[in-house]
Amino acid sequence: MIAVVFILLLLGVFIGLSFFGMADAGSLPIGPILVVLGIFCAFFAAGIYIGAALGVLGILMGFAFSDRPFWSFLGQTIWGPSSSFVLVSVPLFLLMGEILLRAGLSERLYRALNVWLDRMPGGLLHTNIVASGVFSAISGSSVATAAAMGSVAMPFFQGKGYDPRMVMGSLAAGGALGNLIPPGITFIIYALITETSVGALYLAALGPALMVVAFFIVVILLKRAAAPPPGPPIPLREKLRALVGLIPTLLLIFVVLGTIYAGLATPTESAALGVVAAIAIAVAEGRFSFRMLHNSAEATARNTAMIGLILMGAYVLNYVIGLLGVPQMMAQAVGALPLPAWVVMALIIGFYLAMGTFMEGFSMIITTVPVIFPVVMALGYDPIWFGVVVTMLVEIALISPPDGTVLYVLQGLRRDGGPISHVFSGVLPFVLVYILAIAVLMVFPGIALWLPSVAGP
Numbered sequence: 001m002i003a004v005v006f007i008l009l010l011l012g013v014f015i016g017l018s019f020f021g022m023a024d025a026g027s028l029p030i031g032p033i034l035v036v037l038g039i040f041c042a043f044f045a046a047g048i049y050i051g052a053a054l055g056v057l058g059i060l061m062g063f064a065f066s067d068r069p070f071w072s073f074l075g076q077t078i079w080g081p082s083s084s085f086v087l088v089s090v091p092l093f094l095l096m097g098e099i100l101l102r103a104g105l106s107e108r109l110y111r112a113l114n115v116w117l118d119r120m121p122g123g124l125l126h127t128n129i130v131a132s133g134v135f136s137a138i139s140g141s142s143v144a145t146a147a148a149m150g151s152v153a154m155p156f157f158q159g160k161g162y163d164p165r166m167v168m169g170s171l172a173a174g175g176a177l178g179n180l181i182p183p184g185i186t187f188i189i190y191a192l193i194t195e196t197s198v199g200a201l202y203l204a205a206l207g208p209a210l211m212v213v214a215f216f217i218v219v220i221l222l223k224r225a226a227a228p229p230p231g232p233p234i235p236l237r238e239k240l241r242a243l244v245g246l247i248p249t250l251l252l253i254f255v256v257l258g259t260i261y262a263g264l265a266t267p268t269e270s271a272a273l274g275v276v277a278a279i280a281i282a283v284a285e286g287r288f289s290f291r292m293l294h295n296s297a298e299a300t301a302r303n304t305a306m307i308g309l310i311l312m313g314a315y316v317l318n319y320v321i322g323l324l325g326v327p328q329m330m331a332q333a334v335g336a337l338p339l340p341a342w343v344v345m346a347l348i349i350g351f352y353l354a355m356g357t358f359m360e361g362f363s364m365i366i367t368t369v370p371v372i373f374p375v376v377m378a379l380g381y382d383p384i385w386f387g388v389v390v391t392m393l394v395e396i397a398l399i400s401p402p403d404g405t406v407l408y409v410l411q412g413l414r415r416d417g418g419p420i421s422h423v424f425s426g427v428l429p430f431v432l433v434y435i436l437a438i439a440v441l442m443v444f445p446g447i448a449l450w451l452p453s454v455a456g457p
Helices: 002-020 030-045 050-065 070-082 086-103 105-117 124-139 142-157 164-175 185-194 198-222 236-261 267-284 290-323 326-335 341-356 361-378 383-398 405-413 421-443 446-455
Strands: none
Touching: 050 290, 086 105, 086 124, 086 142, 086 185, 086 267, 086 290, 105 124, 105 142, 105 236, 124 142, 124 164, 124 198, 124 236, 142 164, 142 383, 142 405, 164 198, 164 405, 164 421, 185 198, 185 361, 185 383, 198 236, 198 267, 198 383, 198 421, 198 446, 236 267, 290 361, 341 361, 341 383, 341 421, 361 383, 383 421, 383 446, 405 421, 421 446
8 A cells, every 4th residue: 555655656746846847956946845845744644654755755856856966975975974973872872761661760760759749739740740850861762751650650540549631641741851851862863963062952951841840840730639639748767768769860860961061971972871870770779681681772773773764864855955955045035034033933833833743753853953943043043042942842742642652652551441532631731831831931042041151162
């Protein structure tokens, strides 16, 4: 079926091109561009793998709109960015998260924070947010954070009278912090595409991340009726004893983020140190085995291959788009609009929000940033600030119905047989306050830019 659709799409390309006429690189008409966008949407709707769709679309655009022998440079186009030293940190952070997931660190973290947060109005729901936020600081992935916290947290809610919609919504919102809180993998990809500093992006993300966590806690406080009344007070001695469970997590955060912020290691080197520290924690917990290490490496290889294929297809498409001058043309067109810069930025944010409802967040950033970035720079916005905003939009895409990846991960972890509508309805208040956080960041960009400016180069 996919092969038939693919052939029909190819015929549609050439029919559309013959209708609109060929164009040189300097004067692309709107017609062929709309045809290409339509073909991409058809690829996506037909279920063709996103990496293959991007690569094929780039080749079709090159043959249709350019008379240059771009195919002679495809190998170098793919190899150049793929061999970047910064990109090595992606599989290392993934491996670290897989090891920690199997070492039981997430369970110790959740239990320790639950002792301190259970008495707040909303009880365990606050633990979902805070524990996910802390685990995000050592995982770098929203999906990994949601999987780890979801598998640990769900048994705690059985038979306690919590609204299942708020339970699933708070877990999804907490999982969405995985890429926003350093060392988020999305920042690494954005830095690679735009040639910005990963360290500066990590510093800029801290203020917005704390703001988003605070907004999530406010949502839970406003919906505290979805939770049972707080239990009896917990003795201070027991609370202090529970802090021991946070020591491995805090040590790992210090190893990973402390070395980056102190200038002692690059993100890639800190990721390697994190893998070593994760193995040491697994050994100390008595959970380490070669089978566990093999399973962690296998899962990492699978996810890395998926990311790598998407990157390669995106590199081909982005190279051809840049060769044809599409980003420059869009930047000039937007710059000539009689609209304030903030209105154009609001339209860009709305575009991302709409796209996030049907497109996976990681693919979204790879395919759009090379085209949108010159437009944003032409509007006069800071590239570090925009990196934080784009990452927040990717996180919203991960928890936006009906195609949010995190939502389906959590639904797959459920054992109560509840419908996925619980997840969809429960996450909506958190999506709305996440959008509010982006609006606040537009009005007060210093929330993201103050810390990088103080830290300096």
